[in-house]
Structures are given as C-alpha cells and as structure tokens.
Amino acid sequence: MKRTLMAVALVLTIVLLGCAGGGAGDTIKVGWFGALTGDQAVWGENEFNTVKMLFEEYNNSGGVEVGGKKYKLEAIGYDNKGDAQEAVNVVKRLTGQDKVVAILGPNASGNAIPIAPVLEQAKVPDIATVATNPKVTVLDGKVKPYNFRVCFIDPYQGAVAAGYAFDKLGATKAAILYDVSDDYSQGLREFFKINFEKKGGTIVADESFNAGDVDFRPQLSKIKAAQPDIIFMPYFFKEVALTANQARELGITQVMMGGDGWPSEQLISMGGASVEGCYFVNHLDYADPAVQDYKARYLAKYGKETELNGYLVHDAVLVLVAALQKAGKVNGEAIAKALEGIEVQGITGTIKISPETHNPEGKDAAILKIVNGQYVFQEKYAAQ
Amino acid sequence: MIQFLQQLINGLSIGSVYALMAVGYSLVYSIMSFSNFAHGGVIMLGAYFGFFALTLLKLPFVFAFIIACVGTTLMAILVERVAYKPLRERNAPFLYFIISAMGASILLENIVIATIGPTFRTYPTVIPRTPIQLGALAVGRLDLIMFFISAVCLVGLILFIEKTKMGKAIQAAAYNIKACALMGVNTDKIILIVFGLGGFLAGVAGVFFGMKYTVYPQIGNITTKSFIAAVFGGLGSLPGAVLGSVLLGTIETLVAGYLSSQFRDLIAFVILIGVLIFRPSGIMGKTTVDKA
Numbered sequence: 001m002k003r004t005l006m007a008v009a010l011v012l013t014i015v016l017l018g019c020a021g022g023g024a025g026d027t028i029k030v031g032w033f034g035a036l037t038g039d040q041a042v043w044g045e046n047e048f049n050t051v052k053m054l055f056e057e058y059n060n061s062g063g064v065e066v067g068g069k070k071y072k073l074e075a076i077g078y079d080n081k082g083d084a085q086e087a088v089n090v091v092k093r094l095t096g097q098d099k100v101v102a103i104l105g106p107n108a109s110g111n112a113i114p115i116a117p118v119l120e121q122a123k124v125p126d127i128a129t130v131a132t133n134p135k136v137t138v139l140d141g142k143v144k145p146y147n148f149r150v151c152f153i154d155p156y157q158g159a160v161a162a163g164y165a166f167d168k169l170g171a172t173k174a175a176i177l178y179d180v181s182d183d184y185s186q187g188l189r190e191f192f193k194i195n196f197e198k199k200g201g202t203i204v205a206d207e208s209f210n211a212g213d214v215d216f217r218p219q220l221s222k223i224k225a226a227q228p229d230i231i232f233m234p235y236f237f238k239e240v241a242l243t244a245n246q247a248r249e250l251g252i253t254q255v256m257m258g259g260d261g262w263p264s265e266q267l268i269s270m271g272g273a274s275v276e277g278c279y280f281v282n283h284l285d286y287a288d289p290a291v292q293d294y295k296a297r298y299l300a301k302y303g304k305e306t307e308l309n310g311y312l313v314h315d316a317v318l319v320l321v322a323a324l325q326k327a328g329k330v331n332g333e334a335i336a337k338a339l340e341g342i343e344v345q346g347i348t349g350t351i352k353i354s355p356e357t358h359n360p361e362g363k364d365a366a367i368l369k370i371v372n373g374q375y376v377f378q379e380k381y382a383a384q
Numbered sequence: 385m386i387q388f389l390q391q392l393i394n395g396l397s398i399g400s401v402y403a404l405m406a407v408g409y410s411l412v413y414s415i416m417s418f419s420n421f422a423h424g425g426v427i428m429l430g431a432y433f434g435f436f437a438l439t440l441l442k443l444p445f446v447f448a449f450i451i452a453c454v455g456t457t458l459m460a461i462l463v464e465r466v467a468y469k470p471l472r473e474r475n476a477p478f479l480y481f482i483i484s485a486m487g488a489s490i491l492l493e494n495i496v497i498a499t500i501g502p503t504f505r506t507y508p509t510v511i512p513r514t515p516i517q518l519g520a521l522a523v524g525r526l527d528l529i530m531f532f533i534s535a536v537c538l539v540g541l542i543l544f545i546e547k548t549k550m551g552k553a554i555q556a557a558a559y560n561i562k563a564c565a566l567m568g569v570n571t572d573k574i575i576l577i578v579f580g581l582g583g584f585l586a587g588v589a590g591v592f593f594g595m596k597y598t599v600y601p602q603i604g605n606i607t608t609k610s611f612i613a614a615v616f617g618g619l620g621s622l623p624g625a626v627l628g629s630v631l632l633g634t635i636e637t638l639v640a641g642y643l644s645s646q647f648r649d650l651i652a653f654v655i656l657i658g659v660l661i662f663r664p665s666g667i668m669g670k671t672t673v674d675k676a
Contacts, residue, residue, distance in 0.1 A: 037502035209648075210648075212606075218391060221387065238504060242597055248513055249522065251522040266506075273513070274513065
C-alpha cells in the first residue's frame with residue numbers, strides 16, 4: 001500500500017508539473033486515469049499522451065465551443081498502477097478534489113468495473129477505452145448511468161475468436177489458459193468456451209494462473225498432453241509473450257490465439273519467433289486509411305509509434321467533445337445525458353452509443369496475424 | 385509417466401530459480417537474524433545491470449554476467465552501509481531492521497521507475513529457445529545452464545563457509561555474533577562479506593531471471609516465494625534454503641499439473657503456515673536458538 005501511495009504521489013507531482021499553466025479563459029477539466037507504472041504502463045502512457053496531444057490541438061485552434069462560449073480543455077491524469085482499489089481512489093480524487101466533469105479511461109475492465117458507485121455519487125461520466133467486459137456498463141441487466149465505452153465487448157470478441165478458430169482455422173479441439181484474477185480474462189475465456197462448444201468444438205484443457213505469475217510450464221505441460229489444435233490465451237501481452245516463449249521451449253508448436261490484450265510493440269520484442277503465426281482479435285486494422293493521420297501526428301510529437309489504446313482514447317475524446325457540444329453546458333450530468341445515443345465518426349469506426357447498454361453499436365472486429373514480426377490484417381470478421 | 389517426468393523437470397527448474405534467491409535471505413538471516421527484504425530489490429538491479437551491459441555496452445554474455453554480479457555485490461554492501469549499519473551501531477531492535485529493509489526495497493524499486501522507467505524490457509536472445517529433446521521430454525537449454533551455474537555457485541559458497549578461515553568466522557558469527565566480537569573477530573567485516581556474498585548471488589539470480597522471463601521494476605515481488613522457500617527449508621541454513629526451494633518448486637508444479645493450477649499458491653502458503661506451526665525452525669533450521 002505504502003509502495004502504491006508513493007508511486008501515486010510521485011506521478012502526481014510529475015503530472016501537476018506537466019499540467020501547470022492554464023492561461024486565460026475558462027477551462028474544462030477532464031480526468032484521465034490508467035496504468036502509468038506496472039505491466040500495462042506502455043498502454044497507459046500512450047493513452048495519456050494521446051489525450052494531452054488532442055487537447056493541445058483543440059486549445060491551439062481556439063478551444064471547444066460549448067453553449068456559445070469557448071473553453072480550453074485541461075487533462076488531469078493519475079496513475080492507478082493497473083490496480084482496482086487504486087482505480088477507486090483516483091476516481092474519488094478526480095471527482096472530489098479536481099472537480100472534473102468527465103473521465104477518460106481506463107483501458108482495463110478490472111479497473112473500470114469498480115468505479116461505478118463513485119461516478120454515480122459524483123454524477124460524472126466515464127468513457128472507458130479498451131475495457132471490454134460487459135459488466136463495465138451493464139450490471140445485472142441494468143445499465144450503469146455514468147459508465148460508457150467506445151469499444152466492442154467480450155461476448156462479441158469471444159464469439160469472433162471462437163468462430164474464427166473453428167470455421168476459418170479448422171480447429172476442433174481448443175485449450176484455454178487464462179488469468180483467474182482478472183475480470184477481462186475470465187470473461188473472455190467464458191465467452192470463447194460457450195461459443196466454441198456451441199460450434200461443435202471441445203475444450204480439451206482449461207487452465208489458469210494468477211496475476212504476477214511468470215512461470216506457466218506446469219499448465220503448459222498439461223496443455224501439451226491434451227493435444228489441442230489451438231491454444232486460446234485471453235490475457236495481456238507480457239504474460240502472452242512469457243507463455244509463448246515457454247510453450248515453444250516445451251516443444252508446443254500449436255497456433256495460439258488471443259484477444260485485444262495482445263497487440264503491443266512489446267509483444268513482438270519479447271515474444272519474437274514464439275508468437276509468429278499466431279492470431280488475435282483486434283479493434284482495428286493498423287493499415288486502415290482512417291487511422292493514418294493520427295498515427296503520424298503521434299509519431300511526430302512523441303517520437304514513437306502509438307499503441308492500440310491511443311486509437312481508442314482518440315475516439316473517446318471525439319465522443320466527449322461531441323457530447324459537450326450536444327449538452328451545451330459544462331456539467332457531468334448533462335454530458336452523461338448527451339452521451340446516450342450520440343453518433344460520432346471516429347477513426348476506429350462509427351461510434352453510436354446505445355442508450356440501453358452504453359456500448360457502441362455494431363463495431364466490427366478485425367482479425368490480425370503475426371507475420372515476420374508485423375501485425376498483418378486478415379479480415380474484418382463478424383461473429384455468426 | 386512422461387507427463388510426470390516433464391513436470392518434475394519443470395519443478396526443478398522453478399526450484400533452482402527460487403534457490404538462488406532464497407540463499408541470499410538465509411545468508412543474511414544466519415548472521416543478522418532478520419529478513420533482508422531489500423534482497424529482492426538487489427536482484428532486480430542485477431537484472432537491469434545485466435540487461436544494460438548486454439544491450440547498451442554490447443558486451444559478450446560472460447562479461448555482462450560478471451558486471452551484473454559485481455554491481456549487485458557493491459549495491460548490497462551499499463544497502464548494508466546506508467540502511468543497516470546506523471541501526472547496528474545504535475543497537476536498534478530487530479523490528480527496525482525489517483522496516484529499514486522494506487524501505488530500502490521500496491526505494492530501489494522507485495528509483496528504477498523514476499530513472500529507467502516503469503515498462504518491462506526483454507533480454508536479447510543469448511541462448512536459443514529450442515529445447516533439448518530427450519525422447520518425449522523437453523529440457524530448456526537455459527534451464528540446464530542455470531541449473532549448472534546455480535549448483536556451482538551454491539557449492540562454492542558452502543565450501544567457502546566450511547573450509548576457509550573467513551568461513552569459520554562467519555559460522556562463529558552465525559552462532560553468536562556478540563561472543564564472536566568479544567573473541568576479537570571483526571564482525572563488521574564479516575557482515576560486509578556476508579552482504580557481499582548475498583549480493584553476488586542476487587546478481588546471478590537477477591540475470592537468470594531476466595533472461596528466463598523479463599526485466600521490470602517489480603521483480604522484487606517474486607522473491608516472496610523464495611522467502612517462503614527459505615523459511616520452509618529453515619532460515620539461516622544454506623542447504624535448507626536450497627532444499628526448501630527445490631521442494632517448493634516441485635510441489636507447486638505437481639499441484640498445478642495434477643490438481644488444479646488455481647490451487648498452486650494456496651498450497652504454497654498453506655505449507656508455509658504448516659511449517660511455522662509444526663516446525664517453526666523449518667526443515668533444516670537451527671533449533672538451539674530461536675532468534676525469530
């Protein structure tokens with residue numbers, strides 16, 4: 001705990017320094033949170049950089065007009081270290097202390113799910129970026145009034161993965177390895193399993209590990225003995241790369257498949273030859289003409305390639321700005337109301353937020369394959 | 385049967401990673417009677433030293449390895465001088481040492497986060513990942529090398545302690561450091577050497593850990609398991625630490641392989657509690673004095 005507090009304090013100082021100097025005119029404070037340290041720090045950093053870049057672009061062109069008045073946008077970001085408890089703390093701080101009118105992020109479902117009560121109390125909407133678990137916006141059949149997102153959800157992603165594995169790759173026996181301590185991983189495993197079995201396939205091994213584990217050989221040896229056609233690995237790139245390396249060390253040659261937790265520069269640098277020929281479900285095709293402009297702007301500003309999260313947070317910012325303009329006032333409750341049913345042309349597709357589920361309707365999934373260390377687009381695939 | 389043997393190999397390999405880390409805990413505990421939680425931080429530094437020697441300085445592996453080990457030896461001594469020596473001089477209660485150790489561990493982790501960055505990094509491939517096939521069994525090349533070097537280090541350490549004069553002094557200090565000082569042994573020097581040895585092993589463990597898995601600022605957290613192994617085997621006993629590690633690695637693997645992977649950590653911690661209840665000094669721990 002002490003460790004966490006210290007890290008937060010450290011990042012806070014850096015963030016405050018970075019955000020100092022608002023200038024004249026009124027500003028709209030927008031919160032962001034995600035992991036700036038820990039396993040998913042690459043993604044968090046990428047998201048926050050994108051938010052800062054876009055806000056700067058808006059501000060340089062005069063700001064955003066809300067209700068006939070121009071406002072500057074100000075981003076206040078905190079690190080939650082990818083920790084669920086810490087997510088609740090930073091949202092309390094954003095809403096209570098910083099008085100933000102809306103929050104962007106986080107990318108992880110496990111961090112997005114527990115913040116709902118705080119948002120509801122403060123009446124501040126949150127737009128999650130890559131949090132795909134259904135429970136992020138809908139719990140027990142009831143939509144959470146202040147939680148929104150700009151990505152597709154896991155039942156869909158699981159169905160896409162299962163359908164592609166069975167129909168296109170011809171796999172009939174699948175093994176699953178998942179992170180038992182993560183909501184995202186558990187959900188995706190469940191939806192893959194249901195859909196794969198519905199198609200007529202069998203799950204020959206269903207193994208799990210705990211967050212923080214680095215050795216998966218006991219589970220992999222078991223999977224090897226079960227002789228699957230494909231191994232489904234619904235978790236994040238660090239563990240994916242470790243698993244893939246260890247699997248190859250054990251002589252496992254099967255194709256591996258995963259979800260949107262995979263794509264990252266680091267997967268390739270760490271996994272190398274081990275992840276060659278593997279498939280995953282993604283939110284977009286990196287070669288799509290619609291994303292090229294943002295990609296180039298990011299590269300020019302920060303000197304490195306954007307990650308998957310940047311594209312999604314980019315669209316979250318577009319949705320937020322549209323909602324501000326639609327609402328006509330700078331108020332969390334009004335923004336939340338405006339977000340329902342809003343339709344925005346984003347770079348990852350058209351985002352039309354359904355008032356019933358707060359999810360974007362009809363976003364396609366892209367299937368990518370790793371070939372020669374590159375993510376190669378295969379096809380847009382819709383689950384049947 | 386093949387499956388069982390493969391799991392046994394996995395278990396030994398995991399156990400040897402624990403062993404390299406656990407010995408560092410036991411070594412310091414035997415002299416100072418407290419758990420040096422900063423050891424995890426030093427292991428993490430070792431992984432980074434090796435990584436930068438390989439990637440930035442582009443040194444051959446053997447030199448990178450030596451640099452990492454020398455670096456961690458110095459760091460461990462530095463930690464002793466800064467975090468523990470002032471406490472020793474004031475005869476502080478042993479609880480203060482543990483708190484100081486935790487502080488040092490958090491400090492090291494955050495220094496790395498602030499200077500090198502929070503993301504994880506990957507060692508360049510020094511040893512190919514293709515396994516050696518023994519029939520249907522697969523044995524990792526890195527695992528074999530690691531097992532061999534760990535064994536050499538541990539045997540060397542035990543020989544040093546059993547056969548040399550300095551080793552005898554360490555044994556004497558482990559038995560009773562105050563009496564040892566009264567007999568004219570320079571205990572300050574002994575403590576320095578013990579921390580240096582622990583630091584050296586931390587370097588070995590760090591480089592191997594980095595090569596086998598990855599390098600990130602929170603590596604230190606992994607040492608929880610090796611600490612359990614050290615307690616299991618008997619804190620303060622080097623052969624005990626090795627035995628405890630190998631047993632823990634094997635038990636974990638077999639539980640994951642034959643019961644359920646979800647029970648893996650559960651069983652590990654149940655074993656720790658069980659040992660603490662029925663045999664507080666561990667399998668091979670000192671039973672004469674209960675320092676904890």
